[in-house]
Amino acid sequence: MRTDYALRALFTLVEAYGRGPIPIRELARRNDVPKRFLEHIMLDLKNLGWVDSLPGKAGGYFLARQPTEIMMGEVVRCFDGYLAPIACVSVTGYKRCTQESFCRFRRVFLDIRNHVTRVMDRASLATVFAGAPVRDSEVANVDCIDGGGI
């Protein structure tokens, strides 16, 4: 949820970019996030340099960089630790595994990692924001070989 909540808040700030700070109260309400929990998340985002804040009356949060200069990958990586589906194919969160030298399925996860990073590190908040919301039919239509769902 933390990553999800962080992204929700960030995109609200993208929408309001250049129009002054937005208080947490408002961010929490609009994005359906517990306010006291969001406080911590916003604080993280601030310490990571993506947002800045103004205290006091008329204060709140706002983006510290242009929406074109914050990448989805960076955000997710900071909150989840890494983008990779498994630690043994991660760079940021690499953890040695005893099976590495002969593991066969590691390559499958590496393939997925490569795709995830390619997509996520090319997607800025600005370009993602410009896209259209997903239609339900897009979630349902899959070219799964076994038809077993996702």
Next chain:
Amino acid sequence: MRTDYALRALFTLVEAYGRGPIPIRELARRNDVPKRFLEHIMLDLKNLGWVDSLPGKAGGYFLARQPTEIMMGEVVRCFDGYLAPIACVSVTGYKRCTQESFCRFRRVFLDIRNHVTRVMDRASLATVFAGAPVRDSEVANVDCIDGGGI
């Protein structure tokens, strides 16, 4: 770990396919998995129809289907619940989200889901087993735009 352990055991059985059962003791030793924990995992694999077993002396586990007929996607999906990176773009593990109708970043996760399912549901244990282990350099070399690791 459960999914990881399950895959390790399965690939050991792929390697031994057609050469009789392998006891848990052996599966646990070779794959560096706690034996008592692996018992449960093997039982799951059996109930899901992917392996079969023989009790008693000279007993153990063996694949119940040909390695060409078990897909990575099926296995991961059964252990992790779903392949999707987030529940709102999953079919198997779909969970409604209040933000769906206007969420912008959902499309990014949908894109990733599509790739994951495409790869995983086309990869049988046989084809994956035939591949070469991953070299360290393949994990390190990334075409990350920000160079921030993975």
Next chain:
DNA sequence: GCATATACGACTTTTTTGATCGTATTTATA
């Protein structure tokens, strides 16, 4: 009958996640 397997439910421990609380500090404005 004995050694060696699997079968399986109950249980424990650890880790992670999600969230709340209290309180200090800062700022605008009346």
Next chain:
DNA sequence: TATAAATACGATCAAAAAAGTCGTATATGC
């Protein structure tokens, strides 16, 4: 300068999930 409304931030809690252990029943081959 008082006050209302913000952020700042550590402490703490609770629930859930994950990881792993234990005891014991049952089946099988020799």
